Every structure is written in C-alpha cells, then in structure tokens.
Amino acid sequence: MTDPEVTILAAERDLDAHEGSGGGLANFLYPQAAARDSLSIIKWWEKRRVPYNLFVGGGGLATVGLVFLNSLLLPAGNGLTWEILYPIVGFGVMANICYTLGPMIEIIITKLWGREVRPVGPALFRMGLTFSLGLAFVAPAIFITMVTVVMTIARLFGA
Numbered sequence: 001m002t003d004p005e006v007t008i009l010a011a012e013r014d015l016d017a018h019e020g021s022g023g024g025l026a027n028f029l030y031p032q033a034a035a036r037d038s039l040s041i042i043k044w045w046e047k048r049r050v051p052y053n054l055f056v057g058g059g060g061l062a063t064v065g066l067v068f069l070n071s072l073l074l075p076a077g078n079g080l081t082w083e084i085l086y087p088i089v090g091f092g093v094m095a096n097i098c099y100t101l102g103p104m105i106e107i108i109i110t111k112l113w114g115r116e117v118r119p120v121g122p123a124l125f126r127m128g129l130t131f132s133l134g135l136a137f138v139a140p141a142i143f144i145t146m147v148t149v150v151m152t153i154a155r156l157f158g159a
Contacts, residue, residue, distance in 0.1 A: 029126055029129075030122060031048070031121075031122050033122055034121055036110050036114070041110065042103050042107075044103075044121055045099075045102055048125060052128075056095050057092070059137055062137070063136055063137060064084065064088065067084070091136070095132050103121075
C-alpha cells in the first residue's frame with residue numbers, strides 16, 4: 001500500500017520517500033515508508049528487524065574477530081575467554097531494545113502531527129542502523145587501541 005504523500009515526495013525526488021526502483025541496498029537504506037497507521041508502522045519496522053540484526057551482528061562478529069587477533073598479539077595474550085559473551089549478548093539485547101524505540105517514536109510523531117510531517121521511519125531506520133554499526137565497530141576499536149597503547153608503553157618501560 002503506497003501512501004499518497006510518499007508518492008508525491010518520490011515524484012519530487014525526495015530520498016526519504018524512495019519508491020523501491022533502485023537496487024537491493026538502495027531499497028534497504030531508502031525504503032518506501034509505511035502507511036500512517038500504527039499497525040502498518042509496526043509491520044514496517046518488524047519486516048526490517050532480521051536484516052538489521054544481521055548487519056549489526058555481522059559487525060559485532062568482525063569486531064570480536066579483531067579482538068581475538070589482538071589478544072593473541074599481546075604479550076600476555078592467550079586468546080579470549082567465555083566472559084567475552086556477556087557484553088556481546090548485552091549489546092545484542094540493547095540494540096534490539098533501542099530498535100523497538102523506532103516504531104514507538106514514529107507512532108508518537110504520527111499521532112502528534114499526523115500528515116503535517118512527512119514519514120520519518122526510513123530516516124530513523126538509517127540513523128539507528130548507522131549508530132548501531134558505529135557502536136559495533138568504533139567503540140571496540142577505541143578500546144583495543146587504548147589497551148594496545150597502554151600495554152606497549154608498559155612493555156617499553158619495563159612495568
């Protein structure tokens with residue numbers, strides 16, 4: 001079901017109102033917005049939850065692989081232990097809790113302003129995906145860099 005406002009916005013070449021004529025990644029990042037009722041909004045978001053989890057989980061697995069390699073390179077490194085699973089599971093749970101905020105925010109915006117504001121789902125989805133991938137890649141990279149620098153300095157000064 002196509003919202004008439006989305007069709008109008010797409011005709012005006014508005015990127016947030018993509019009609020689905022592009023390739024797979026374009027359709028994923030710039031999807032057609034949901035109809036403006038609560039059930040359609042929830043369905044729209046839930047349809048994207050599994051791909052979101054695959055992207056964020058893939059980023060997390062890549063980061064865990066890098067952490068593992070880094071742990072082998074450190075002088076006292078002996079690989080990873082099972083304790084690494086606690087923050088991984090916590091991150092996955094929190095990512096999905098935050099993902100659930102997306103449809104809630106979109107429903108609230110739709111209830112407050114109705115058709116006075118254009119659909120926000122696609123933009124919220126892209127921002128949430130970008131933020132989650134940033135957390136999956138950047139935060140551990142900063143931590144790994146800090147640990148490596150501290151370990152190297154400690155080794156240089158004989159501590």
